[in-house]
Amino acid sequence: MNSNVVRFVGLLICAGALLVGCNPKSERCRKCGMLVDEAPRWIAGLTNSSGHQERFCCERCMFAHWRSPEGAQARDAWVTEYYTQQRMPVGEVLFVMGSDVIGPMGKALVPIAGRAAAEQFMKDHHGSGILSADEITLEVLREVAGRMPAPPE
Numbered sequence: 001m002n003s004n005v006v007r008f009v010g011l012l013i014c015a016g017a018l019l020v021g022c023n024p025k026s027e028r029c030r031k032c033g034m035l036v037d038e039a040p041r042w043i044a045g046l047t048n049s050s051g052h053q054e055r056f057c058c059e060r061c062m063f064a065h066w067r068s069p070e071g072a073q074a075r076d077a078w079v080t081e082y083y084t085q086q087r088m089p090v091g092e093v094l095f096v097m098g099s100d101v102i103g104p105m106g107k108a109l110v111p112i113a114g115r116a117a118a119e120q121f122m123k124d125h126h127g128s129g130i131l132s133a134d135e136i137t138l139e140v141l142r143e144v145a146g147r148m149p150a151p152p153e
């Protein structure tokens with residue numbers, strides 16, 4: 001009887017350990033290493049060349065990977081839309097750059113669904129431009145990164 005209880009508790013602990021091991025909350029951004037779920041409103045992802053889904057802390061890390069030689073074969077990229085907080089394919093949103101909205105990596109390329117909403121957002125948050133996913137190149141990413149405040153000494 002007692003040994004059965006011990007065994008049952010042991011099983012529970014093992015199951016718990018397995019759950020923690022598989023818990024997506026411990027997943028880290030492949031690009032920068034931060035916990036992906038630390039900032040759920042910015043999560044982005046794609047399907048890599050071997051068919052695995054990968055998640056990133058934000059749209060900037062996802063694009064940086066996607067535009068690198070390593071990520072060039074990736075597909076089905078998605079982002080978390082700013083207003084609805086829904087996961088959307090990158091082709092269905094526009095990205096506002098230069099605004100005062102800060103994401104996990106600093107200045108964000110804020111994903112917004114619809115041209116009118118993106119234009120309004122740009123006015124409200126002092127953005128400098130609206131880009132489609134195709135227009136987000138490594139050069140754009142570098143420019144966005146360059147506008148980040150200098151890290152503290």
Ligand SMILES: [Zn+2]
Pocket residue numbers: 029030031032033034056057058061
């Ligand atoms: Zn990241």
